[in-house]
Amino acid sequence: METVQTQATIAALLQETRRFPPPPEFTARANVQDPGVYEEAERDFEGFWARHAESELEWFRKWDRVLEWDVPWAKWFVGGQTNVCYNCVDRHVKGRRRTKAALVWEGEPGDSRVLTYLDLHREVQRFANALKQLGVQKGDRVTIYMGMVPELPIAMLACARIGAPHSVVFGGFSADALAGRIQDAQAKVLVTQDGAWRRGQVVPLKHFADQALESCPSVEKVVVLRRAGNEVAMKPGRDEWWHELEAGAPATCPAEPLDSEHPLYILYTSGTTGKPKGVLHTTAGYLLGVHMTTKWVFDLKDEDVYWCTADIGWVTGHSYIVYGPLSNGATSVMYEGAPDWPDKDRYWRIVEKYRVNVLYTSPTFIRTAMKWGPEYPRRCDLSSLRLLGTVGEPINPEAWMWYHENIGGGRCPIVDTWWQTETGMILITPLPGITTTKPGSATLPFPGIAADIVDEQGNSLPPNTGGYLVLTRPWPAMLRTFWGDPERYVQVYWSRFPGKYFTGDGARRDEDGYFWIQGRVDDVVNVAGHRLSNIEIESTLVAHPAVAEAATIGRSHPEKGQAVSAFVVLRAGYAPSEQLKHELREWVAQKISPIARPDDVFFCADLPKTRSAKIMRRLLRDIAEGRALGDTTTLTDPAVVEQIKQRYVEEGKEEA
Ligand code: WTA
Secondary structure, eight states: OTTOOOOSOBOOOOOOOOOBOOOHHHHHHOSOOOTHHHHHHHHOHHHHHHHHHHHHSOOSBOOSEEEEEETTEEEEEETOEEOHHIIIIIHHHTSTTTTSEEEEEEOTTSOEEEEEHHHHHHHHHHHHHHHHHTTOOTTOOEEEEOOSOTHHHHHHHHHHHHTOOEEEOOTTSOHHHHHHHHHHHTOSEEEEESOEEETTEEEOHHHHHHHHHTTOTTOOEEEEEOSSOOOOOOOTTTEEEHHHHHHTSOSOOOOOOEETTSEEEEEEEOOSSSSOEEEEEESHHHHHHHHHHHHHHSOOOTTOEEEEOSOTTSHHHIIIIIIHHHHTTOEEEEEOSOTTSSSTTHHHHHHHHHTOSEEEEOHHHHHHHHHHOTHHHHTSOOTTOOEEEEOSSOOOHHHHHHIIIIITTTTSOEEEOBOOTTTOSOOBOOOTTTOOBOTTOOBSBOTTOOEEEEOTTSOBOOTTOBEEEEEOSOOTTOOOEETTOHHHHIIIIISSSTTSEEEEEEEEEOTTOOEEEEEEGGGEEEETTEEEEHHHHHHHHHTSTTEEEEEEEEEEETTTEEEEEEEEEEOTTOOOOHHHHHHHHHHHHHHTOGGGOOSEEEEOSOOOBBTTSOBOHHHHHHHHTTOOOOOOTTBSOHHHHHHHHHHHHHHHHHHO
C-alpha cells in the first residue's frame, strides 16, 4: 500500500457478458429467497444486525447499545456478554444436534475421525481445563502452531471458552516467522505437535518450535500433540504431552461469560513490507458476522456436509471451517494434507467419500486443477455437490466456467466471495438463491454492508471506472485494531480516505452495481500512462485454450514506463513454442487492447505463490528486473522462483 501510484483510476478492459441466474429449484429451498433483505438492511443496518444477533446467537447478557462508532474505533453490542465457544458447541449439545457430526476429519495418510458435537464438547472442556492448569488466565495469549488436525480447532475453542485470545500461526511458517509472531503477541503458552503430514513427509513442527522458542522468553509452557510419531525433544518443566495433560484434567469447564468486545483472536497478515500486522478480532460482532454469512452465503442446511479446503492457519479457516460453520451447528470437513497426495484426484475423492454438498476453495486451486486436467474430477462421483464457492483472489472468468462445468456439473451456483483477514467475514458476495452471477464478479455487498469505488480524492466513481475499493460503514466482524499498534491501524486503513476503510484493492462497478475486483492496487501495470489491472490481462490469457495459469507484471520500459511481462503455465497437452508466444501476445492485443499486449511471454511450470495461495507478482517483478529477490518467507515453494529465475536469465542470454 506504501507504493500506490497516483493516477486517479484503473482502466477497465475486461468484458464479460455471461449470466447465471439461480436455478429455480435452488431458490425454492434457499435460506434467503427474498431480495427485500437488501433494502431492509439498508433502511437500518444497526437494526438489521441487532435482530439477527438476538435470534441467531445466545447471550449471557443482552447488550445496551448495538454500535458505538467513533471513527475508526468500533464497539459492537456494547454491554452484552456472550461466549463464542458456547455458541459453537454447548448450545448444540442441548438439543437434537448433540450426536451430529461437527468435524469430519480426513488425515493425509487416509485415516479419518468424526467428532460429534458431544465429542467436541467433551474435548474442548478438558483442553480448556488443561490450559488453566498450565496457568492460562482470561486475557493471556496462546499461540497455536499446528497442522490440520482436529486438535487445532479444539485448542482454538478451548481458548475462546476461557477468554484467552489465540494466535494461530500457519504450520508452514518457519521458526523465524513463528518467533516473530510469538514475541509480538507475548504468548504465555504454545500449542504444537510433533510433526505434520505433507505429501507423505513429516514436517517437524516441534523441532521448528524449539528453534523459535530460543528467542521467546514469554512462553512458559508448551503443549505437544502426538500426531506423526516422529521423535521430538521434550524440555522438562516446559513441555507437556497433550494426551497426558488431558488425561489429568477435570471433565467440566463452564464457558466464561465474556464482554462483546473481549479479544477472540489475533491473526498475523504479512504485509508487503515491515513486520507482520496482528489483526485483532473480538467476540460478539465477529461471531455474528461469520454466523450470518455462513448461513446465507453457503446456504447451509442441517443435513449438509460442508467443506472449506483452506488451512485454519488463514482467516478463511478461522471463519469458515471453525467459527461460522460450528456456530450454525453444521458438519464441517477438514483435510490434513496436499491436494495431489497420493494423486491429483484427492479433493474429488474426499467429496465423493463424504458426499460433500457445499465446497469452498480458492481460484489458485481451481486453476491448478485445470492444469492437471478434467480426467481427475471425472474419476469421482461429484453429484452430491449443490453449491460452490471461491475466495482469496479474483477468479478468472474461464476458471469460473471450468469450475462450474467440471466440478459443479453445470448445476451448482458459484459464490465468489470477496473479503479479507481484516474484514473477518465475507463482505461482497452473491446470495446463491437470489443473485444472478457473472463469471469473475463477486457481485454485491452482503446486506448491511456499504462499499464504494472512489478516485484519489475519495470521490465516488461512475459505473465501469476502476478505482479504489472502500467500505463506508462499520460492520460487526471488522478488525478492531492491530495488536499493540493502534497508530498503524489508523494509518494503514483510515488515513487515506477520511472516514472510509481503505481495502487496498482496486475494483470497478458495472452498470448493474456489480463489483469486479481488480486485485491489490499495488499490483497494477502502468503502460504509457494507462493503468491496467493484472487480473484482467491474466484472465484473458487464461481464456486461451492452451493456458492454465498466468501472472502478469509491469517491467520497467524506457518508452512506455512499464511493459507487460507475462508468466504462463500451460495446460496438460500443450508445449511451449515461439509460435504460441506470438499467438498469446496477439490474443491479448485483440481481446483487450494493443496497450495490454505483453512485450514478452515466459513459459514456466508453476508460479510463485504465497502460502495462502496468492500469486506473488512482486517476486516475478524482481526477476524480470534482475533485482535480488525480496522477502520470500511467505512462499509456498521457494524452488519455483529459483527455477523461474534461472531459466529467465538463460533465456534472456539466448535472446541477446
Ligand atoms: C483478495 C482472504 C478478488 C483481495 C479471505 C483481498 C479477492 C485479499 C477475493 C485478502 C475475491 C480475496 N475476489 N479478490 N473473491 N477474496 N481477495 O487477507 O485482494 O488472505 O484484499 O483474506 O485477497 O486476502 P486475505
